[in-house]
Amino acid sequence: MTESQPHGASVPQNGYAPQYQQYQPEPPKKKRGRGCLWMILGALLLVVLIIVGTMALIGGAAKKVDDDMHAKHSVTFKVTGGSKADITYTSDTNASTAQENAAKLPWSKTLNVEGMTSGMNISAQNGMDGASGKITCEVIVDGKSVKTNTSSGQGAIASCAAP
Known part of the structure; x- marks a missing residue:
């Protein structure tokens, strides 16, 4: 044992200190479906807005025709x-x-x-x-x-x- 080595440490036979690989945790798994869910909700909202807008236009036209008829x-x-x-x-x-x-x-x-x-x-x-x-x-x-x-x-x- 040499002076520079701590007590109980041993030097490997090849003369080099052991090399340890650093632990790298796995990257978090991507949660699938969230992006698709937002696309579906966005499309659904767009369809609802189109239907509501169309009904408002038709309702306005129907009221005008009814007013004209009377x-x-x-x-x-x-x-x-x-x-x-x-x-x-x-x-x-x-x-x-x-x-x-x-x-x-x-x-x-x-x-x-x-x-x-x-x-x-x-x-x-x-x-x-x-x-x-x-x-x-x-x-x-x-x-x-x-x-x-x-x-x-x-x-x-x-x-x-x-x-």
Whole structure:
């Protein structure tokens, strides 16, 4: 035993001190499924948001249609031109029609209706008795002119429909 060696230590026969490998613990195992779980939850949240947004849009559109179906409107039909015309017009929002033959011009009719006014229309025809001037129809909804049309000649027809 030498002086530099601690008591009870021995030197290996090859003259080198023993070499020990340092202990390295295994790296922690990756927990699988957490990333996949977040992707699934994110996709599910996205689907829910799309469904809720779509339902809100449809609900808003349905409410607007319902409001339009119950709204009250004033619809005025006007015909100007020669002296007389045969006039056919829708008399309500259910597409019922009314007719006035040889109506004296200028002519107008105001209807108070409930519901959508699209499709409310009027046709006016110049007489076949030699009337060859212009004939003009107009549709006015709630005080606003929405359609005007003019035609001319014997038997000419002017037609107007509310958009």
